[in-house]
Amino acid sequence: MSPTLPDLVDSHCHLDFPDLAPELPAVIARAEAAGVNRMVTICTRLRHEPQVRAIAQAHPQVFYAAGTHPMSAAEEPLATVKQLVAxxxxxxxxxxxxxxxxxxYTADSKAIQQTSLRIHIEAAQETGLPLIIHARDADQDMEAILAEGMARRPYGCVMHCFSSGPRxxxxxxxxxxxxxxxGIAAFPKSQALRDIFAAAPLDRLLLETDSPYLAPPPYRGKRNEPAYxxxxxxxxxxxxxLSLAEFAAQTTANFDRLFTRARRAKAAA
Structure with a gap:
């Protein structure tokens, strides 16, 4: 990495999605040119796990995670703890x-979403790997289920693309x-969200794109990618x-603290 570039991590992207997959080498090259040296690509339907795994195997900068997205919970076979642990x-x-x-959009499937979430929590507890949470318009139930799991057995977790309320x-x-x-936090009208992050401990914040969605300015409304x-x-x-370099260093250190397997791989490289 050039000493003039920040040391950044995109902790959540979707490199297998058709918006990005056809030009993946160029997407990764642009990320590295922007100082983004590691990416975690997320599998949202377990039947796509082999393709997502192949991306991580082919590119040393890329790691991956897998689970069932809550909006797909009613359409996909229910994951098992054994399957996720494997x-x-x-x-x-x-x-x-x-x-x-x-x-x-999918409140009608809330029961199966809650069942799926509890399965994933148990898998995180079993593996010691962090849970990656998507939360939208479900703050009360989300808090209750996460706390219920924590009361049984501690686990690590990131609230991905956080845009919920302060509670x-x-x-x-x-x-x-x-x-x-x-990138939502960079939108001009997102001051309330920026206030939530500003009130949080600096050592508990990560950065992500959720690409190909939610591009920050000046690319808002266009396809997002890890470089952004x-x-x-x-x-x-x-x-x-903070300066960009200071903020990048802090959020990257936070990533390494949570995603310990990615940290060990970096150290071994």
């Missing part, structure tokens, strides 16, 4: 999910979880009174 044996596999609750943020932080900052995490970092660093 997938987690792969050395490039670094997290369980994304899983969670989404009542915005869920506080509850997640109290449980020792991390909040992940996406640098724009989100540039927009957020002043919120904490």
């Amino acid at each position: 997938l987690a044996r792969h050395p490039r596999f670094v997290g369980i999910g994304e899983t969670g609750l989404d009542y915005h 869920l943020a506080e509850a997640a932080l109290e449980m020792g979880f991390y909040l992940s900052i996406s 995490v640098a724009h989100t970092a540039s927009a957020m660093a002043p919120v904490f009174g």
Whole structure:
């Protein structure tokens, strides 16, 4: 990495999606040119896990996680703890999910979403790998189920693309979880969200793109990609009174603390 570039990680992207997959080498090259040296690509339907795994195996900068997205929970076979634990044996596999609750469009499947979430929590507990949570319009149930799991057995967790309310943020932080900052936080009208992040401990924040979605300015409304995490970092660093390099270093250290398997792979490289 050039000493003039920040040391950034895109902790959540979807490199297997058709918006990005056809030009993957170029996408990864642009990420590295922006200082984004590691990416976690997320499998949202377990039947696609082999393709996502292949991406991580082919590119040393890429790790992966797998789970059943809550919006797909009613359409996909219910995952089992045994199945998730088996997938987690792969050395490039670094997290369980994304899983969670989404009542915005799919509230009719809330019961199966909650069952799926509990299965993923148990898999995170069994493997010691962090849980990756998607939460939308379900703050109360999300807090209750996460706390219920924590009361049984501790586990690590990141609230991916956090855009919920301050109460869920506080509850997640109290449980020792991390909040992940996406391009939404860089939108001009997202001051309330920036305030939530500003109130959080700096050592509990991660960066992500959720690409190909949610591109930050100046690319808002266009296809997102891992390189653009640098724009989100540039927009957020002043919120904490930090330079881009300082904010990048802190969020990367946070990533390494949570995603221990990715940290060990980096150290061994």
